[in-house]
Amino acid sequence: MPQQLSNEQLSQLAREFGTPLYVYHAEKIKEQYEKLATAFSGSNVVFFYACKALTNVSILKYIKSTGANIDCSSINEAKLALHAGFLPQQVLYTSNGIGFDEIEEAVNLRVNINIDSLSNLEKFGKKYGHSYPVGIRLRPNIMAGGNLKISTGHDKSKFGIPIDQLDKILEVVNQNTIFITDLHIHTGSDIKDADVFVKGIEVLFDIIPYFHELKSVDLGGGFNVPYKKGDEEIDIDIVAQKVKEAFDNHPQAKNLQIWFEPGKFIVSECGYFITQVNVMKETAATTFVSVNSGFNHLIRPMFYDSYHRIENISNPDGEEKKYSIVGNICETDTFAWERKLNEVREGDYLVFYNAGAYGFEMSSNFNSRLKPAEVMLKEGKGHIIRRRDNWDDLLKNQVEIKF
Numbered sequence: 001m002p003q004q005l006s007n008e009q010l011s012q013l014a015r016e017f018g019t020p021l022y023v024y025h026a027e028k029i030k031e032q033y034e035k036l037a038t039a040f041s042g043s044n045v046v047f048f049y050a051c052k053a054l055t056n057v058s059i060l061k062y063i064k065s066t067g068a069n070i071d072c073s074s075i076n077e078a079k080l081a082l083h084a085g086f087l088p089q090q091v092l093y094t095s096n097g098i099g100f101d102e103i104e105e106a107v108n109l110r111v112n113i114n115i116d117s118l119s120n121l122e123k124f125g126k127k128y129g130h131s132y133p134v135g136i137r138l139r140p141n142i143m144a145g146g147n148l149k150i151s152t153g154h155d156k157s158k159f160g161i162p163i164d165q166l167d168k169i170l171e172v173v174n175q176n177t178i179f180i181t182d183l184h185i186h187t188g189s190d191i192k193d194a195d196v197f198v199k200g201i202e203v204l205f206d207i208i209p210y211f212h213e214l215k216s217v218d219l220g221g222g223f224n225v226p227y228k229k230g231d232e233e234i235d236i237d238i239v240a241q242k243v244k245e246a247f248d249n250h251p252q253a254k255n256l257q258i259w260f261e262p263g264k265f266i267v268s269e270c271g272y273f274i275t276q277v278n279v280m281k282e283t284a285a286t287t288f289v290s291v292n293s294g295f296n297h298l299i300r301p302m303f304y305d306s307y308h309r310i311e312n313i314s315n316p317d318g319e320e321k322k323y324s325i326v327g328n329i330c331e332t333d334t335f336a337w338e339r340k341l342n343e344v345r346e347g348d349y350l351v352f353y354n355a356g357a358y359g360f361e362m363s364s365n366f367n368s369r370l371k372p373a374e375v376m377l378k379e380g381k382g383h384i385i386r387r388r389d390n391w392d393d394l395l396k397n398q399v400e401i402k403f
């Protein structure tokens with residue numbers, strides 16, 4: 001089982017590749033995937049890695065090598081998946097709010113599709129009738145997930161077709177003889193409680209009898225990971241046991257394949273974000289530690305109030321003091337307020353843990369700052385998998401007009 005990367009390994013990578021730097025530990029990705037595969041080994045389950053968490057193509061190729069399939073949330077993600085070598089049948093495109101042209105493109109790519117609006121379902125039926133198998137993304141009206149911004153299954157969420165519109169769904173499906181092979185729900189991210197999946201299954205079981213050509217039921221993603229010391233990862237063995245029990249006991253569902261779309265669970269813990277301290281600033285309120293990064297590189301703390309463990313790997317035995325870790329973006333940009341760290345000096349490396357999922361992926365060039373490099377550590381060796389942005393990248397899409 002791979003251990004967390006050591007301070008020496010991380011410092012060495014920072015020196016070799018510079019900072020700010022995202023590092024992904026390949027063997028940890030494999031460990032997480034295998035945890036899932038082992039827990040569900042007695043069930044007919046397929047895992048589609050939700051690649052919105054991290055789409056670097058080398059990561060996608062590595063994840064393919066573990067045996068996972070892939071879930072995409074845009075047509076470009078689907079194209080990236082194919083580019084990385086996934087076969088069309090291993091690619092799932094779970095759409096939300098998209099134009100019908102993207103669905104047509106997905107059909108041309110021959111990937112699996114989940115449709116999330118009555119409007120697109122109807123257009124799909126008119127164009128393809130029974131000729132192309134398709135899934136329906138439903139909104140189960142279940143509240144779940146770590147915070148409201150990442151809850152997607154509740155009764156005010158934009159995602160999926162509300163389950164209370166079943167009559168209308170059936171009308172559209174039957175009128176156009178649509179070939180429905182999958183029913184999908186995704187209730188949220190950071191789910192700690194196995195019973196959320198059981199609730200979802202109960203909702204789906206009520207409607208399975210209305211669909212006679214189903215091959216799979218898709219329970220989405222959302223397995224939580226421990227961000228804080230003392231947090232617990234969702235007990236995957238319990239989820240597996242409860243899901244298996246529910247399906248085995250259901251006469252129609254027991255022959256269906258069960259799909260999951262984990263993102264965070266697969267890539268969060270493999271990721272380390274290494275920054276370097278630019279300046280220290282003493283104030284009456286707190287001691288600020290400004291690092292050479294900001295919410296342009298890791299937005300989760302500012303956007304979701306998320307907690308990331310931060311450590312000073314350059315001075316692990318230094319006396320513990322309280323600091324407020326902030327970025328260099330020209331607006332409030334706080335990673336952590338009054339957090340205990342080993343004594344911090346300018347030039348020290350501060351590492352943010354659990355940064356693999358929705359870290360680099362949600363980064364931007366705000367303040368015209370450059371995006372960091374990404375490195376994959378595999379079998380002890382660091383491989384650059386995305387070079388750091390450079391000056392040309394800032395200008396490359398701009399069209400300059402003369403005045």
Ligand code: LLP
Nearest residue numbers: 050186189190221222223261262263264358
């Ligand atoms: N399937 C669907 C349809 C989804 O919308 C999502 C995430 C997933 C699977 C994967 O969920 P996961 O296993 O990664 O929790 N940026 C936020 C998370 C947003 C998740 C959006 N959808 C964060 O950093 O916490």
